[in-house]
Amino acid sequence: MKTGPRLCVFPAWNGNPYLNLMGLAPRAAGYRFIERSAYSSLLASVAALDAGDVLHLHWTAPIAQSARSHREAAKRVQVVAESLAEARARGVKIVWTVHNRLPHELTHLDAERRLYAVLAEAADLIHVMAPATSDLVSDVVVLPPEKIVTIPHPSYLGVYDSDISRDDARASFGLDPEDHAILFLGQIRPYKGIDLLLQATAHAQRAGGRRPVLLLAGSANSESIAQYDALKPSGIRTITAFESVPDADVARWYRAADVAVFPYRAILNSGSLHLAATMNVPSILPGLPHLREQFGAEPWVTFFDVDAPVDSLTALLSDDELFAGVGETDFERFNDGISPWTVSLAYLRALRTLGD
Numbered sequence: 001m002k003t004g005p006r007l008c009v010f011p012a013w014n015g016n017p018y019l020n021l022m023g024l025a026p027r028a029a030g031y032r033f034i035e036r037s038a039y040s041s042l043l044a045s046v047a048a049l050d051a052g053d054v055l056h057l058h059w060t061a062p063i064a065q066s067a068r069s070h071r072e073a074a075k076r077v078q079v080v081a082e083s084l085a086e087a088r089a090r091g092v093k094i095v096w097t098v099h100n101r102l103p104h105e106l107t108h109l110d111a112e113r114r115l116y117a118v119l120a121e122a123a124d125l126i127h128v129m130a131p132a133t134s135d136l137v138s139d140v141v142v143l144p145p146e147k148i149v150t151i152p153h154p155s156y157l158g159v160y161d162s163d164i165s166r167d168d169a170r171a172s173f174g175l176d177p178e179d180h181a182i183l184f185l186g187q188i189r190p191y192k193g194i195d196l197l198l199q200a201t202a203h204a205q206r207a208g209g210r211r212p213v214l215l216l217a218g219s220a221n222s223e224s225i226a227q228y229d230a231l232k233p234s235g236i237r238t239i240t241a242f243e244s245v246p247d248a249d250v251a252r253w254y255r256a257a258d259v260a261v262f263p264y265r266a267i268l269n270s271g272s273l274h275l276a277a278t279m280n281v282p283s284i285l286p287g288l289p290h291l292r293e294q295f296g297a298e299p300w301v302t303f304f305d306v307d308a309p310v311d312s313l314t315a316l317l318s319d320d321e322l323f324a325g326v327g328e329t330d331f332e333r334f335n336d337g338i339s340p341w342t343v344s345l346a347y348l349r350a351l352r353t354l355g356d
Helices: 017-022 024-028 039-048 070-089 109-122 166-172 194-207 222-231 247-256 271-278 289-295 309-317 328-336 340-353
Strands: 006-010 032-035 054-057 093-097 125-128 148-150 179-185 211-217 237-241 259-261 283-286 301-304
Touching: 006 039, 017 024, 017 340, 024 340, 039 070, 070 093, 070 109, 093 109, 125 340, 166 247, 179 194, 179 247, 194 211, 194 222, 194 309, 211 247, 247 271, 259 271, 259 309, 271 283, 271 328, 283 289, 283 309, 289 301, 301 309
Parallel strands: 006 032, 006 054, 054 093, 093 125, 125 148, 179 211, 179 259, 211 237, 259 283, 283 301
Antiparallel strands: none
């Protein structure tokens, strides 16, 4: 295999499926991956990169938001700015993927704004997944349009393969045919609107129709668990796993579900939606304009009214015919266009433009 340039990915958390999928084609093409997740290791790795190597920055929170004070956060951003400038002078290329408008758990806002400005200036390529990203982050940072490359979020085809059937998955949770299994799977945090989902599920039970059963799974901090305990609807069966779901068990949760709900108050990109599509599970999203534009044509997606979220979610969860007529071909059409290899090849092509 031909040996290619080094590609330093930050932060690269072990087992992150998105990063693994994006790296398929570059690895096959000979790129030598350097994976770092801590601020100090980022600086050391960038200092070792040379002409033709690539630094790809993803989520920014480990840089400024893990600092212990505003002053330390500002200092970190300044050090990163100097490090990137020195790397560019050596011929290192820089890619930045804009995953979020801002980090979800934000402590040092001014430092984060400054960091975004540094990255927008230093990056040779700015990767976005949602077409409306530039507009959605415009109050935080201006993204130079000539640097932007749009590559969609990949599906998770082949990642969570399992031979468990829907009947066996539902039986494992003790679900009856009349149970309407409502799934939220992912990190459980207050900003993700779990309180809205709990309230709407309680109202949906009173509205009649199939009996709602709430499936909640994903790592949760103490604040999230306390919120759940305070708002847990009485008289509704809830099945919870407040921990990261092992890869081998992800399919069981999805195959048991009738619908996946994403009650987010704010969202730019959601890998969870693509996972639901991979698992052929209809989904409910917040009716934000950019999401309606991006996914509104998909018959397996519907939207709740963000101005009246509980009432809207209640109506949707009470509608037994909400996704009537949706079939496997609807999901296949969506997934085929964003298969992991297709998206990774697009990423490889973008990387290769850096040498032009």
